[in-house]
Amino acid sequence: xxxxxxxxxxxxxxxxxDVELRCDPISGHTALxxxxxxxxxxxxxxxxxxxxxxxxxxxxxxDRFSAERTGGSVSTLTIQRTQxxxxxVYLCASSLRPGxxxxxYFGAGTRLSVL
Amino acid sequence: ELKVEQNPLFLSMQEGKNYTIYCNYSTTSDRLxxxxxxxxxxxxxxFVLLSNGAVKQEGRLMASLDTKARLxxxxxxxxxxxxxxxxxxxxxxxxxxxxxxxxAGTILRVKS
Numbered sequence: 241x242x243x244x245x246x247x248x249x250x251x252x253x254x255x256x257x258d259v260e261l262r263c264d265p266i267s268g269h270t271a272l273x274x275x276x277x278x279x280x281x282x283x284x285x286x287x288x289x290x291x292x293x294x295x296x297x298x299x300x301x302x303d304r305f306s307a308e309r310t311g312g313s314v315s316t317l318t319i320q321r322t323q324x325x326x327x328x329v330y331l332c333a334s335s336l337r338p339g340x341x342x343x344x345y346f347g348a349g350t351r352l353s354v355l
Numbered sequence: 356e357l358k359v360e361q362n363p364l365f366l367s368m369q370e371g372k373n374y375t376i377y378c379n380y381s382t383t384s385d386r387l388x389x390x391x392x393x394x395x396x397x398x399x400x401x402f403v404l405l406s407n408g409a410v411k412q413e414g415r416l417m418a419s420l421d422t423k424a425r426l427x428x429x430x431x432x433x434x435x436x437x438x439x440x441x442x443x444x445x446x447x448x449x450x451x452x453x454x455x456x457x458x459a460g461t462i463l464r465v466k467s
Binding site: 271273274282283284285288296299331333338341343344345346347348349 | 386388390395397398399400403405442443445453454456457458459460
């Protein structure tokens, strides 16, 4: 597609359930990033992929969070045993290559609400 | 640790006025970015500033970078209502894994 695509756009879940969030980057973009946007914490980095590997997982808030990327394309962010503090908008971004003047283009996000 | 501070956090201005948003960061940076976010929408890239003294302009917005002062500015000229949005600056450091570190954002409201 023309831009970064994320699904679902909205997700409501019960505390303790697992959720999967999907990101389709711009075709040909080798770098993929996950961020989280919440009222209290602003925009926070979660994880970065170069190809299928994740050189930087430093932003994942706990071991309940994991992510993978397959085929150098689609990425899935999984949150296990969701907690209310996980409620946020999860944004995915991609860039042609990592760093430098390569702009990160953002998707519309997945709004996660944990009841 | 790389920190990015924006001010003001909220800006209400009349149409036709000029104003500047400031973005300070704590360590040397490879790149500085400005993004715009409309309510309920994602982030739209506005500017990428790559070197000291860089200045970029698009319409009523002009961004500049002073790497020695670790300061970027986003200047708004003759504001119009359509500029109402939240503006974020973000800094990228390769040592930090190519991630963007964002400021808290400036909510801009332009009153007709």
